[in-house]
Amino acid sequence: MANPLLEIDRFGQSIWYDNLNRALIETKELQRLIDEDAVTGGTSNPSIFEKALSTTDYYEEDLRRLREQRADVPTAFDDLTIRDIQLSSDVLRPIYERTKGADGHASLEVAPNLAYETQATIDNARRLFKELDKPNAMIKIPGTQEGLPAIEQCLSEGININITLLFGLKNYEQVAWAYVSALEKRAQAGEPIDRVGSVASFFVSRVDTLTDKKLQERIDTADSGGNRNELKALLGLAGIANAKIAYAKYKEIFSSARWKALEAQGARVQRCLWASTSTKNPNYRDVMYVEDLMGKDTVNTLPQVTLEAFRDHGVAKATLERDIEDAHQVIARLNEAGIDFDAVTDQLQVEGVDVFAEAFNKASETIEKAIGERITTGS
Numbered sequence: 001m002a003n004p005l006l007e008i009d010r011f012g013q014s015i016w017y018d019n020l021n022r023a024l025i026e027t028k029e030l031q032r033l034i035d036e037d038a039v040t041g042g043t044s045n046p047s048i049f050e051k052a053l054s055t056t057d058y059y060e061e062d063l064r065r066l067r068e069q070r071a072d073v074p075t076a077f078d079d080l081t082i083r084d085i086q087l088s089s090d091v092l093r094p095i096y097e098r099t100k101g102a103d104g105h106a107s108l109e110v111a112p113n114l115a116y117e118t119q120a121t122i123d124n125a126r127r128l129f130k131e132l133d134k135p136n137a138m139i140k141i142p143g144t145q146e147g148l149p150a151i152e153q154c155l156s157e158g159i160n161i162n163i164t165l166l167f168g169l170k171n172y173e174q175v176a177w178a179y180v181s182a183l184e185k186r187a188q189a190g191e192p193i194d195r196v197g198s199v200a201s202f203f204v205s206r207v208d209t210l211t212d213k214k215l216q217e218r219i220d221t222a223d224s225g226g227n228r229n230e231l232k233a234l235l236g237l238a239g240i241a242n243a244k245i246a247y248a249k250y251k252e253i254f255s256s257a258r259w260k261a262l263e264a265q266g267a268r269v270q271r272c273l274w275a276s277t278s279t280k281n282p283n284y285r286d287v288m289y290v291e292d293l294m295g296k297d298t299v300n301t302l303p304q305v306t307l308e309a310f311r312d313h314g315v316a317k318a319t320l321e322r323d324i325e326d327a328h329q330v331i332a333r334l335n336e337a338g339i340d341f342d343a344v345t346d347q348l349q350v351e352g353v354d355v356f357a358e359a360f361n362k363a364s365e366t367i368e369k370a371i372g373e374r375i376t377t378g379s
Contacts, residue, residue, distance in 0.1 A: 005037045005307070007316035012296030014103050016041035018275070018303045021052035022059055022080075025087040037311060040095050042088055043107040043162065043201075043275075043301050045140070046356045049081055050363035067371045076367045081108060082131055089134035096136035101195045102268060107162040108132065109140035112356035115165075121150040129159045138162040138197060142353055143175050151175065155182030160197040164275070165352040167203055168345030172246045175200050176253045179270040183262050194266030199273040199299055202246050204239040204289050206276045206348055211238040214339050234333055236284050238341070240292045241327035247272055247295065247320055254297075273299040278306045287314045295320025 008015055017024075017033055020042040024030045033039040053059055059080055066076045088106040096104030110124045125139045138160040141147050147163075155161050155178070163175045179200075183193045212235050222228040253259065254269045263269075277289035277300055285291070286309045290300055295318060302310070334341050 003037065003311055004314045004316050005311050008290075008294060008300075009038060011294050011316065011318045012298065013294050014040045014271075014299045015307075016043055016105075016273070016299050016301045017307070018043055018277075018301040019048055020044040020084060020088045020106055021048060021056070022084055022087070023052060023056045025084075025091065026058050030088060030091050033307075034091070034095070037307060039307075040099075040103045041092060041105045041107075041299065043140070044081070044084060044088075045109050045164070046112055046359035046363055049084070050359045050366065053080070053363055054366050063367075063370045071371060073364050073368045073371070076371055077364055078128070078131070080367070082128065084108075085137055086132055086134060089132070089137050093134075093136055101135075101197060105136050105138045105160065105162075105197055105199075106134075107138040107140045109164065109356070110142075112142065112353060112360050115142040115144050115353045115357070116146045118146045118150050121147060122153050125150065125154045125159060125161070126157070129154075135195065136160075136197075138199070140164045140201075142349075142356075143171050143200075144349065144353065148174055148178055152178040152182045155179055155196060155198060156185040158186065158191065158196055162199050162201055162273070164201045165203065165349050165356075166201055166246075167207060167242075167348040167352075168342060169242070169246055169249060170342070171345070171349070172200060172202060173249055173253070176250065176270060180253070180256075180258055180262065183267050184258070187262060187265055187267075192266075193262060194268070197268065198270040200250075200270055201273040201275040201301075202243055203276040203348065203352065204243055204274055204293070205278060205280050206352070207239040207242050207345070208236055208284075209280050210344055210348055211334065211339065211341075212236065212281065214344070215334075215337070218337060218339075230333075231337060234330065234337070236281065236288075237330045238334060238344075239289065241330035242341075242345070243272075243274060243293055244320060244324055244327040245331065247293075247298070248324055250297075269297050271297050271299050273301060275301050277301065278303050291315055291317065292319050294318060 017039045085106045085108040092104040114120045140162040141151050142165040143163045179198050186193050219231045274293050279286045290310050
């Protein structure tokens with residue numbers, strides 16, 4: 001049976017692997033994913049790194065070196081994560097060259113505790129991108145209000161940016177126009193714009209998780225069977241509807257006169273990247289966030305479980321631009337049911353920053369223990 005992952009490219013979508021770590025490189029699993037599953041990029045975040053650090057032995061040699069150097073925790077954290085992305089970038093580099101910079105990227109996140117500090121984010125992104133020293137590396141910056149000017153500034157300096165933790169449509173529009181503005185600044189300054197890469201990472205399943213929770217609360221207290229059925233009919237629809245509406249806005253922005261002027265100078269669109277695409281509710285089809293969000297100039301980041309599920313029984317088809325009016329109706333009906341959808345997406349971004357900050361702190365604690373124990377024993 002043919003691998004359906006190999007068919008996704010026909011619809012203009014790239015598959016990135018949502019789990020870059022040292023083991024993936026050392027075991028050559030990343031290369032296998034490229035060769036056999038058509039993976040063309042990858043991402044990491046503090047949660048992924050913390051799990052890899054605490055559950056595998058692939059960092060032991062580096063940790064031993066850092067212990068001998070008596071490195072402090074921030075230095076050790078950067079050393080380990082930068083090396084992960086450098087190694088991943090090298091494996092993905094042939095894709096980057098073959099596609100002339102359109103694909104083949106590996107992403108590293110700025111420290112999540114800087115999500116609400118503009119200048120500190122700029123400084124951190126500049127330093128990480130310089131130390132990575134890879135043309136196909138991307139720096140991930142959360143799309144908070146404080147992150148927006150940092151995103152635009154870094155892009156205007158030619159730093160590839162993956163804008164992460166996007167949930168709301170208004171926030172997505174801000175991010176897309178920030179990319180346009182940044183390239184306009186570069187073009188006006190006579191700087192090249194044809195190799196500046198960016199994706200806007202729009203989270204999906206988390207939207208359903210929170211929206212479904214709020215719907216279930218209303219279902220449990222509904223005063224009639226009819227009302228309950230109307231509310232039940234909305235379960236599991238918000239995430240995909242929200243993403244489809246964002247993609248419609250993407251098409252509008254990247255067909256504007258401002259964009260066309262940049263495109264004529266070689267600029268590449270800022271692709272929508274679907275993140276958080278593993279299905280959290282076991283009652284839903286486990287590949288729904290892949291099958292229902294497939295379309296041109298997009299990326300879908302798949303964790304291992306979703307990649308394997310799609311390889312086994314996924315169906316590749318052009319779906320992203322179907323039923324757009326229905327998607328608008330879903331959001332309208334949620335608001336009519338008393339669920340403030342803008343408040344939902346705002347809450348999700350705050351929670352997302354908190355989750356990554358917690359993982360960042362946990363990973364730092366793991367590093368501190370690993371490099372501190374040997375120091376205290378005098379070895």
